[in-house]
Amino acid sequence: MTLAEILRKSASRHKHLCPRQVLGARMGLLAGELLHLDIPRADKRLLIIAETDGCTVDGLIAATGCHVGGRTLRIMDLGKVAATFIDTYTESALRFAPRREIRSLALDYAPGARNRWQAMLQSYQKIPAEDLFNIQSVCLKIPLAEIISRPSAKTECEMCGEEIINGREVFRNGRVVCLSCAGENYYHLETNSRSPLAVH
Ligand SMILES: [Zn+2]
């Protein structure tokens, strides 16, 4: 697919086109090229770890075919328009981040643009990749096998009784527990919490 086709696809998901979708699309296209992987893909060979949610991700999805439901896209929210692309066969991994200068560079590439936003939208499609991104080879700190885990794995938390899939359980005091019960929960229960479905 060409960049224009990817952007059309991304924009239809996103309701309009915006500069960060362009960055996501350019990253995805270039990652496919540098990792020698045909994109968009329908298999699970390419894994993306995106460092933010939002606009960028729609560009990444449109370019690569990776998506959360396919377990080929993860969000590790560091609040950065950056992403790491991993060839899960070879384990080569490339991290892309926009260069600091691209906002000012955008004005040079689109002198006639109506405003800064338009300048970014147009220029990010034209600026050569090497001026747009810093690209680094990286090694994952968590082994790839652990990140992907076993999709068939299934167990039950010995504290809350909820099912845990993909091998995400941990051991605490000799018990198999979910991460929430192990203290890594992102919520706490309201006092006197009861099901909204409970009969009054
Ligand atoms: Zn957007």
Ligand SMILES: [Zn+2]
């Ligand atoms: Zn639990």
